[in-house]
Amino acid sequence: MKFGKTIEEALQKEIQGGCFMVKEKKRLGLLFLAGFFFAILSLNFMSSPTAVNAATRKIVVGNKKCIDCHSKMRKDKYVHGVVAVAQCTICHVKTGEHKFKPLPRQISSLCFRCHDKNNFISKKHVHLVVKIGLCTQCHNPHHSKYKFLLRKKQPNLCFKCHDKKMIDKKFIHGPVAFGQCTICHNPHQSNFPRMLMAKGNNVCFTCHTDKARGIKTAKFVHKPVKESCVYCHSPHATNYKYQLKADGSKALCLKCHTKKKKWIAEVKTKHGALATKKGCLACHDPHYSNYPYQLRKQPMTLCLGCHNKRIKATDGTMLPNMKAYLANHKDWHGPIKQKDCTACHNPHG
Structure with missing residues (x-):
């Protein structure tokens, strides 16, 4: 407002003529040049790639600042890709100085921005933690000692939810004893009950190939064997040899x-x-x-x-x-x- 008033006064004085008018013209010219220079500078600031990305650039600097403090995140054996390249803001939206928009309660909505959801929730049976979108129950979103960014090694990770007493027996199935639950179960989704990797006995025949061959060639097959191995065998552990029930x-x-x-x-x-x-x-x-x-x-x-x-x-x-x-x-x-x-x-x- 002051700047506008000065111009108006100068114009009024210019009408009065004389030497005073010449001086005021010079002042007006200087003010005009100053205003013009300010306008050009503003346009330059707005159009500059550096300036246009001022907010973004600030975030990029923020990423680097994140790593300066959270340096351990990149020192584990396995590091999430976005963390490895210091792109924190792919997941975290900055709203202020060291302030971020809260992550969604259903964290999978964030994960599925990169990970194809069809690989996780498109089949008949979906693991409950995946179904309710709690990916971070099993996976650390930043880094881990374990493959796939798992929070714990199998089977201890599974036993966070599943009762460990199932293997507190004398005879333990090989895959379970070695902590390889995912040999038989898909941890995300499956078209078969209990998240099995294949239908019924076909899971067993993945390893027990001798039995698979025998059943195909034998004249007589025990009815439970035709239907399901688990009629007689526990797939996890029992107190009887061969995991018999x-x-x-x-x-x-x-x-x-x-x-x-x-x-x-x-x-x-x-x-x-x-x-x-x-x-x-x-x-x-x-x-x-x-x-x-x-x-x-x-x-x-x-x-x-x-x-x-x-x-x-x-x-x-x-x-x-x-x-x-x-x-x-x-x-x-x-x-x-x-x-x-x-x-x-x-x-x-």
Whole structure:
């Protein structure tokens, strides 16, 4: 306002004429030049790349200042890309001197600006922490000792949420024992229940390739094996060998084979094989076989594998060496000719 008033007064004095008018003209000229120079300088400041980026440039300086104090962020084994190149403001929006806009509660909305969300939330089953957008529950957004910026090493990271008691057992599944939960589970999303990497048994067959081949070629496959390995095996840990859910020699089998359980409990004379450590497995393969009932060998050959010497029966009777007896007596009974001992004998009791 003062500057405008001075110009107005000078114009009024110019009208009055005389020497005074000349002096005022000179002053007016100087004021005009000063104003012109100021205007040019302002335009130059506005158009300069350095000036235009004044706010941005201030932020860039801020990034460098961040690293000056937060220097440890770039010294870990694994550093987030944006931290490595000191671009803090990709995630943190500056609103003032050392003030930043609060990060979104659903932090994934920030992560998905760079990371393709289809790789994390597009499938049928999504890990809960991913679903609610808490990426930083598992990942450190700045740096970490562990690959993928994990906050802890597997399986300790998983045990932040999942009960560690699941592996407090005598026998632990290999991948779990080595802390490799992600061999079987996808930590973000999956099209299969429990975030599995593949459908049912196919997860198991990734490692247990021998069983996969056997099942494909065998004539007879145990029904639970066809459906799901976890009917019999715990995928994490148990107190029974082979991660079985119960004693595999008999107790586990009788959970499903309830009629056999009742029969064995009630009969007077039980098959001796059931009293051995192998139990049911003395005669049956739990997975597959080329013989009915998953028998380990052709029925008569299987029987003579034990009955090749004198045996004391469970009732105290001494049984003959049947293999030698049959070798010395060629006039075989019809079922023996057909190699079917079970035509006359119940193999359980």
